[in-house]
Amino acid sequence: MKKKTIGVVLAASMAFSMLAGCAGAAAPAAPAPAxxxxxxxxxxxxxxxxxxxxxxxxxxxxxxxxxxxxxxxxxxxxxxxxxxxxxxxxxxxxxxxxxxxxxxxxxxxxxxxxxxxxxxxxxxxxxxxxxxxxxxxxxxxxxxxxxxxxxxxxxxxxxxxxESYGIITNTELLGKAGYKVEDIKSFADLKKIAEDITARKDELGFAAFTSAGMDPSSDWRFKTHLANLPIYFEYQADKIDTTTEIKGTYLDAYKNIWDLYINNATCDPKDLASKTGDDAENEFADGKAVFYQNGSWEYANLTGKGMTDEQLAMIPIYIGVGDEANQGLCTGxxxxxxxxxxxxxxxxxxxxxxxxxxxxxxxxxxxxxxxxxxxxxxSAAETTNLFVLNDRQYTADGKVPVSWNFTTMPSEEWKNGVGSALTAYAAGTGDWDAVVSAFVDGWASEYALK
Amino acid sequence: MEKAIRRYWPVFVLPTLAAFCIGFIYPFIQGLYLSFCKFTTIKKATFIGLKNYAYALSDEGFWSAFSFTAAFTVASTVLINVIAFMIALALTSRIKGANLYRTVFFMPNLIGGIVLGYIWQILLNCVLSLLDKPLLALNATYGFWGLIILMLWQQVGYMMIIYIAGLQSIPEDYLEAARIDGASASQILFRIKIPNVMPSITICSFLTITNGFKLFDQNLALTGGEPAHESEMMALNIYNTFYSRSGGQWKGYGQAKAVIFCIMVILISLIQLKVTKSREVQQ
CATH class of the missing domain: 3.40.190.10 (Periplasmic binding protein-like II)
Known part of the structure; x- marks a missing residue:
């Protein structure tokens, strides 16, 4: 009899604790594990x-x-x-x-x-x-x-x-290399300065660009944000704001800027596959590179790492296309x-x-x-974000901001395809044709799936 | 006591049964239904019939993920079991510090897959970089062997414990009798030890096969399917189908793939169980 009672009590308490567990899980306030x-x-x-x-x-x-x-x-x-x-x-x-x-x-x-x-x-x-x-x-x-x-x-x-993005520049290092922000007015200027810094890399103690990391924490800077530029200029030239078939008119310019990024960076291009967003941010904050492509959202992180407004400026991403004299930051x-x-x-x-x-x-x-x-x-409040102020200055000076057209990119899958091809191209395991194919053919095939 | 169990069995069975229904049966049936639907969230699903299956079966990415997964499963099952069994043999033959070794070999199993994936990614990329080879994300072959190394490191210890238990349960009389009859070490191994640990082999091969097929965390963290989906396994392929394009139809495709995947895993493990079970001997 005693045994039976114990059994029932045990079983009941087991059932009860389980039900309680269920109730807890079903409670609306419980955060769902993603x-x-x-x-x-x-x-x-x-x-x-x-x-x-x-x-x-x-x-x-x-x-x-x-x-x-x-x-x-x-x-x-x-x-x-x-x-x-x-x-x-x-x-x-x-x-x-x-x-x-x-x-x-x-x-x-x-x-x-x-x-x-x-x-x-x-x-x-x-x-x-x-x-x-x-x-x-x-x-x-x-x-x-x-x-x-x-x-x-x-x-x-x-x-x-x-938000705005562009090339965040360490003006102090740029000065050490003998240049000013004002010297960069076009892709040709940027290329000349970057290559000069690379040539004197050992003497100067820093590189031109931070690592263009292709780890998922960083690859969006290139497969999405940088890819926006050839898309933007193509849309401008064709006077459209979206398309189901991209022509890739300016992909050569995309190649030029990508080559510039990977060949004048802090690391060997074949190591980019494993470089992260934090790597690039730290390299920039530690003064290991002059240029760092990213956006106004990085301001807090960079100042938090001890950089000051005097050291920073954001300049447009010139790719050698369009009216470079009047090009502003990418804002959208x-x-x-x-x-x-x-x-x-x-x-x-x-x-x-x-x-x-x-x-x-x-x-x-x-x-x-x-x-x-x-x-x-x-009723927006005034901001202290330097990069935002840079953007305002560019607009006030009559420069035309580059709009964000990457919202018209067909899918994540398309971005991943371009990202993989860029990574392989940088490491030398793939060629540029694969990037073009991922960009142009991938665009059409992804839109065809909709 | 037996009488009590007979009378009160529902009290004992119900909690587990209820949990099984809530946690497995119901979601499984719902998932099955959703595989015939186009949906964004499970509350807004429209029935569209077999279209999802037609897409899933014709998707090349899914089949290349299948072959990668199958190759991975074969390689990992064989390697994990052979190595685990050899270590188990070594650690049951009274060597000094056997307990310490057992603990050490078992420990990797306590670390989660994502964390392991990232740690091994750093490790292997460093090695590849030093050897001047392309990194994991650039070469599917390195990605494949990277995954094998990672899974070996993680699972050998667990399987080893099961094999040790199996080896220790072999009655000492058998071994003694064999030795007296003049059996050599290899004869003892193949004629006595292996037939007697068949139940352990059944369990271990079941676990490694299903783990191999279902592998997700390690795949996501170590290679992420790069380059261009070449090192993508089935679970990751299903996940990417779900989330890398927007629109309700993709969830349906992913769900159909998931159902096909589930049936495949069940079939393969049933066959495996049948094959290994038939070789088990009565002690």
Whole structure:
């Protein structure tokens, strides 16, 4: 009898603990592990599940794309909750796992009310989930309608940041080599200076370019951002803004700049396959190279590593095409906020209110200006980001910014194909024809799959 | 006690059964259904019939991933089991510090695949760079052997433990009788030891075959499928189908590939189990 009782009690407690485990897993506040094995999701400590009942209002759950801005978002969420009582949860997807994390999160009962897409190609996945923001208070804050992402007549997304990229230059080292930033006005100038620095590399103690790393943490700088230039000039020449068949008119120029990058760098071109984004950043911050292709988002990292405004400047990426005298930085956006259509009405309202507050209140605009950069909203705060100021100066001087056309690239698969071919070409295991084929044929075949 | 079990069996079976249903049966059936759909998220799926399967079966990338995976599985299964068995033999023949060795060999198994992948990537790239050879991401052959080395390092210890258990369970009388009858060391090995550890061989080859086929983390971290998908294994191919293009149809294609993959793994392991089981002997 005693044995039987013990058995029942044991079994019951086993069943109970298991059910409790299930309940825990099903609780809405639990962060979902992203499908990728390496994904890590950081989460705010707040319990969003209980708060809405308490206030009777909506709540905000933002699935943040930019890991570098996670801390700032957590802070601003707390401020907003303190001021308004509306709970705001910020979850940041680990770098490179945003799509996976969003796929997993959006089917939950407590789905993100706010997420982001990367331009029209990224929108294809999520258009079913995008609430039409036309006429909403956040939409009305935009400085121009061109910052709205349209899906037919609906405003599916709102651009929240304008960024610039170019060649970040260490002016101090450039001076040591005997040149000034003003000496670089064209691809020919850049090539002459880079090759001169390479020739005197041992004497000077630094190289012209940082490593053009093709590790996934860095390859987007070349397969996406640098590849934007030949695409931009082709679009300009053909007077179009997207195409299903790219001609590759300016791929020779793409080859020239790529050759310049890899042959005048801190490392041997055949080692590029394993070089990471951190490698290039550290080389630049440690004064091992003069030029570093990256964007305005790098400003905080570089100053955080001890570089000062006096040492830094961003110059356009000249590839020897178009009107180089009037070429500006590559400026545009690929980050759009979208509000989840499936969320409850209160949550949608709370989310739009939160966004409006972010772009109008002093706290919100300051945080965005400091950590994200320029925002395309009427009440934007002044920024201290030097690269953004560089961009403004170029525009004020009448230079034409190069627009971001990589949002029209057909797919990640296309970028990966170009990236692989570039890596193989740099290492000498592949030839340039493979790059051209990945670029031109790959573009057509990827668009044909749509 | 037996009576109690007979009467209360549901209490004992239910928790596990429920967990199995929630954690395996239900997702599996849902996955099967989704493989016939076009979907972005599992809540918004439209049924489109067999189209996904038609695409998956005609995708060349999938089949080249299959041949790479098959070659990898064969090489890793043979090497892991042979090496693990040899180490197990060495460590059961009373050598000094056997316990220490067992621990040391087992340890790599405690480290996660992604971490291992990145560590070995750095290691192997350094070696290749010193030898003036193309790095892992540039040459699929190096990628292949890099993966084999990594998996050997990780799995040999685990299989070794299973073999040690098998070897230790061989009754001492058999070995003694064989020695008295004048059997040589190799005769003892092939006529007594190996037939008697067949159950261990069944388990180990099952584990290594399925691990080889399902390999994902190490593949993602070590080579990422480079160059141009040449070192991409099936699981990574399915993952890339899912995420490297946008649009609902790709999720459907990926799901169909996943179902085909699952059936393949089940079939292959069933065949393997049948073959090795038939060679097991009764002690």
């Amino acid at each position: 499908p990728a094995g390496d994904a890590e999701v950081t989460e705010e400590t707040e319990e969003p599940a209980e708060a809405p009942e308490a206030t009777g209002e909506g709540q905000v759950y933002y699935l943040n794309f930019k890991p570098e801005a996670d801390e700032a978002w957590q802070g601003i969420a707390k401020t907003y909750t303190e001021q308004t009582g509306v709970p705001v949860t910020i979850v940041t997807a680990a770098s490179g796992t945003y799509e996976e994390t969003l796929s997993a999160e959006i089917i939950k009962d407590e789905a993100p009310t706010l997420f982001q897409v990367n331009g029209p190609v990224g929108l294809a996945n999520w258009s079913d989930y995008c609430y039409d923001l036309k006429g909403s208070s956040i939409y009305n804050e935009l400085t121009s309608d061109s910052f709205a992402l349209y899906d037919g007549d609906d405003v599916a997304g709102i651009a929240y940041v304008i 956006t690929e980050n759009y906020w979208c509000v989840n259509k499936e969320a409850s009405e209160e949550d949608i309202k709370a989310t739009i209110d939160f966004l409006t507050w972010m772009v109008t209140s002093p706290e919100g605009t300051k945080m965005l200006a400091d950590t994200i950069g320029v925002i395309p909203f009427k």
